[in-house]
Amino acid sequence: MTVMEYQDVFDVSYRISEALEAAREGVPVSLVQNTRRYALVDVERLLTAFAAASPQARVVHDGGRWCLFVPGLPVLAEGPTVNDMLDDAVGVLREYADDWIDGLCEPEESDAQWALVQLVSLSDDEQLRGWLVGAYG
Numbered sequence: 001m002t003v004m005e006y007q008d009v010f011d012v013s014y015r016i017s018e019a020l021e022a023a024r025e026g027v028p029v030s031l032v033q034n035t036r037r038y039a040l041v042d043v044e045r046l047l048t049a050f051a052a053a054s055p056q057a058r059v060v061h062d063g064g065r066w067c068l069f070v071p072g073l074p075v076l077a078e079g080p081t082v083n084d085m086l087d088d089a090v091g092v093l094r095e096y097a098d099d100w101i102d103g104l105c106e107p108e109e110s111d112a113q114w115a116l117v118q119l120v121s122l123s124d125d126e127q128l129r130g131w132l133v134g135a136y137g
Helices: 009-014 016-024 043-053 082-101 107-112 114-122 125-132
Strands: 004-006 029-033 036-040 058-062 065-069 076-079
Touching: 004 009, 004 016, 009 016, 009 029, 016 029, 016 036, 043 114, 043 125, 065 082, 076 082, 082 114, 082 125, 114 125
Parallel strands: 004 029
Antiparallel strands: 029 036, 058 065, 065 076
């Protein structure tokens, strides 16, 4: 199968099952709307790519507490146990992503952190925890 490209929303809406099946199989699928091109991709494959493109979290044990930070970002989570720290990290990352989406982060961070924000926003809590402990890498 080759690249599938739909020229407008109506074109893809009539063949959505075909487009979704192709995306599931890893075939590039795109849609053109008002001269802008969009991709339809399988979210699990997308999350794997975003995880590889995102900065890696670091974990340290300090003074009886576990701490997690992401270099270059205002993201810090902590807890008395690794599980508590990971729970806190999921919440902190979701808050960061929400702020980024709402435009509250610095403009120079915008493009650089797009993949991380997508990773956080499209992952459920277990997937995000998995990324934090290196399951995606």
